[in-house]
Amino acid sequence: MSYLFPNYQRKELELIKGSKCTLTDQTGKSYLDFTSGIGVMNLGYNDPELNQVLLEQANLLWHTPNLYENHLQEQVAEKLANGKEYVSYFCNSGAEANEAAIKLARKATGKSKIITFTNSFHGRTYGAMSATGQEIIHAGFEPLVPDFIYVPFNDIELLKAEIDQQTAAVMLELIQGEGGVLPAEESWIQAVQSLCKEYGALLIIDEIQTGIGRTGTFYAYEQYQIEPDIFTLAKGLGNGIPVGAMVGKTSLAEFFGPGSHGSTFGGNKLAMSVAYKVVERINQPKFLQDVQKKSQQLFTGLNQLAEKTSMIKAIRGKGLIIGIELANQDILKIVLDQLEIEGLLTLKAGQNVLRLLPPLTITENEIDQGLMIIEKVLHNLAKQTGFSEKGD
Ligand SMILES: Cc1ncc(COP(=O)(O)O)c(C=O)c1O
Incomplete structure (x- = not known):
């Protein structure tokens, strides 16, 4: 048993x-x-440099609550911005990063409708599961979070038919990983971005499986000539130490003011010390x-x-x-x-x-x-x- x-x-x-x-x-x-622990161990197992960074931090301080300054979070966030106008919120998993993205999109736009795609996978918490366009993942857990609409991937006409002024965000993976390794077409993604701009909807890119060098660029979105309003990371960011990040344009920062969202462990010192080194090594x-x-x-x-x-x-x-x-x-x-x-x-x-x-x-x-x-x-x-x- x-x-x-x-x-x-x-x-x-x-x-x-x-x-x-x-x-x-x-x-x-x-x-x-050939699994990397499902896209996590991008720098392989038992890496001496990562072990050292983790042990040094473990000997110094494991955790402080987010009531205090955390210079490691600032350093990782600067690296994730990669020279652009982005700010980060740290959490502990991919689903949590997507929850934060969904909440921020609704709060920042004052709208609730979110369009996602069939065969997508965004995680197992209620928001992330409701964003996931797979009935098998929803089965038995209804009612879902309202106002998620699923449309076919790589199809611009059906998206045009659904997107409107009430749409807060369009959320997608650039390669649907769990859904069957299905890449988005570049022209489609650019059309999606244009539609988002036209209707005042935010473009959320789930880079949880595709980010941190996995597709040959640091972020997959760099290969699509787009600038997401929000993107989410987890998996490879900590090379096995649980960590997630929701990264959004600096103009969205005001909508996640003090008390709006949070996590006890998010951006924990152990996770941040490793994430910093991971990003430093991969983004070269x-x-x-x-x-x-x-x-x-x-x-x-x-x-x-x-x-x-x-x-x-x-x-x-x-x-x-x-x-x-x-x-x-x-x-x-x-x-x-x-x-x-x-x-x-x-x-x-x-x-x-x-x-x-x-x-x-x-x-x-x-x-x-x-x-x-x-x-x-x-x-x-x-x-x-x-x-x-x-x-x-
Ligand atoms: C694209 C994508 N988004 C979200 C998630 C959920 O991440 P987590 O399992 O860390 O909650 C996954 C996990 O496979 C994923 O591949």
């Missing part, structure tokens, strides 16, 4: 230690990690160019694989968030299990998408190793299931 709620479908294996891009389970078996041209190079290597290898087997329907993504759409969900399940047996940890997204989110510090050799394992598993499966391979 377990003393835990069964809300997670857990595997039997327990990971007990990690180093760089390798994890080890309780039996001593090692795995190459050389580091980000390397991510782009590794991305190319992985995409090239996967595209070559896709030419060899009809089991792969499509390959999508940017940087090191990559989705391999497989023929169906039964195949996906077998592939996930077989990859794990062969020592490669990967993720699912949507119904039938194999999602790869390796640490951004992955090496060329490790990418080749991962590709070889994927090829082997797909090849063996093709033989068993009768899926055609090139040359058959």
Whole structure:
């Protein structure tokens, strides 16, 4: 019997230690990690510099309430603004960052309607869940927070039909991560931004999975020539230390005045000390160019694989968030299990998408190793299931 709620479908294996891009389970078996703990461990496991920063802060002071100055929050916020006019609010998770974004958008505009997109994922708290455009996530938890409207992703006409003067915000992921690694089209995003401006709605970009270097730029929005009014971060920001951030244009600061919103732990000193170092290391041209190079290597290898087997329907993504759409969900399940047996940890997204989110510090050799394992598993499966391979 377990003393835990069964809300997670857990595997039997327990990971007990990690180093760089390798994890080890309780039996001593090692795995190459293409998950980053679901997009969290962007700098890999057991990083000496991050360990040192965390330990130094742990020996100094763990926590102070947000009743006192916190210079570490100021420093991280300055880094997140990245030379632009943005201010930050710190919290502890992605869902909390989105809650803050939703509350700020409603307060700043005085309007309540928020448009989000089918297949989106924004978190599990009531606001973030209500923003999430997936019925399966809502099931049993109704009534939801009112005035959320869901429209199809990458479709401008249906958005035009819904957006109006009562719209407080349009909220979206630039790559729908949990939904199936579905990238937004650039022309669509720019049209969304124009519509927001026309109707006085705020543009909220959920960068929780795509931010902090994951797509090869520090923020994914940099690749879309847009300037969000608000964007949200979590996952990679703390490289495993729980932290989230809601970042908004400086002009919105007055709407989150004293007493309007808050969190006991938000911007905790341990989290901020690590976040500062994470951002300092990732937001460097050389580091980000390397991510782009590794991305190319992985995409090239996967595209070559896709030419060899009809089991792969499509390959999508940017940087090191990559989705391999497989023929169906039964195949996906077998592939996930077989990859794990062969020592490669990967993720699912949507119904039938194999999602790869390796640490951004992955090496060329490790990418080749991962590709070889994927090829082997797909090849063996093709033989068993009768899926055609090139040359058959
Ligand atoms: C795009 C996006 N937004 C929000 C969340 C929720 O973040 P958290 O689980 O930290 O609450 C996630 C988590 O997967 C996410 O991918």
